[in-house]
Amino acid sequence: MKIEAIPAEATRFKETELGPLPEEWRVVRLGDLWKQGILWIKNGFSQGDFNEQGSGVPHLRPFNVNEWGEISLPQIKYVAPPPDNSPYWVYKGDVIFNNTNSEDLVGKVAYFDREGKFVLSNHMTIVRVQDSKVLNGAWLAKWLLHLWYQGFTQTLARRHVNQASISLARLRSIPIPLPPLPEQRAIAYVLRTVQEAKEATDRVIAALRELKKSLMRHLFTYGPVPVDAIERVELQETEIGPLPAHWRVVRLGEVASVDWGNTSLTKSVYKPVGFPAFSATGQDGYCDFYEHEGEAVIVSAIGARCGKCFYAEGKWVAIKNTIIVKPIEGMTEARFFYYYLDDERRWPRGGSGQPFIAIGKAKMVPIPLPPLPEQQEIARMLQAVDARIEAEEKKKAALEALFKTLLHHLMTAKIRVKTLS
Structure with missing residues (x-):
């Protein structure tokens, strides 16, 4: 496709409910286009009987639309296919609107550009362009994505317990600027x-x-x-x-000092700028002081990321729930340690609901020593x-x-x- 820019001086603006727009753009509502038969709009169907083994057809759900307006299929639920003449089939060129989700995610939207047979859940809505001489589906999807980024779509939602929803009536009330x-x-x-x-x-x-x-x-x-x-x-x-x-195979404590981070420090000491500070989630803040200098491996010692490692250099701080591994200089390479140790499977963990690494067991972790x-x-x-x-x-x-x-x-x-x- 060949495109060209329209010179700024060629545009005359008019005031609209959406702000200044070119005179040749007209503001309409999705419902107007729906009444004229230019759009067809329908919610999907609920289905509790599903599988993830590929039996049936993909049933698109909210997690199948990402924040960039794209269909995302790393996880797919499959359901029994509806009849061939069912209105629930999704077709290439449809706009998929997420009508029910958390307050921050409701209103996500994607342009469906996939081949194959798909249906969608009742938390999703098909918006189908039926007159391509008036409206381009890919453009419409991007306009709705723009509204989601601006927070407008979320203002249409009704709040429920742990979720929000946008009814078909409210969806049809959405204004759109219709360029040529x-x-x-x-x-x-x-x-x-x-x-x-x-x-x-x-x-x-x-x-x-x-x-x-x-x-x-x-x-x-x-x-x-x-x-x-x-x-x-x-x-x-x-x-x-x-x-x-x-x-050789040695114990970590033989070739490095292995100690707790500062157990008296929490994220409450963080400042907007300063020296890098490491917590169990990584380098996630700064302090106006430092406690260590040089290279080290910081190990997340508790929680969901238990065993995850981070590389520290220069001047830095490690707060509670971390283990500091400082290799012996001249004998070991800190980055080698980092690359080897950054694997949760290498660390013995205790606890069940809240996993943790005991300092004594950390010192006994076997490592290769080239x-x-x-x-x-x-x-x-x-x-x-x-x-x-x-x-x-x-x-x-x-x-x-x-x-x-x-x-x-x-x-x-x-x-x-x-x-x-």
């Missing part, structure tokens, strides 16, 4: 292009994370050798699995992958910010585009 169809198509195209770039970045990040997992398995089994050289690596069987024969140069090379290789992941995550964040900015400017006509005939 070429402009609708161009807006949808621009926004979809940014979304596709973000999705491509997501795939790169996922691939890099899988690469890192494979690389870690290789490095902590064979050491920093090429894949085609692993047959020449002599291995030994140890309590933590096969390792190169020249590596020669220092090999530790450093392993850390360097994994750092290189982490740097790639970080760069891609920054790119993704920039694309997300660009998407939201463009969405706002395009829907309020601060930026205008149209398709070329």
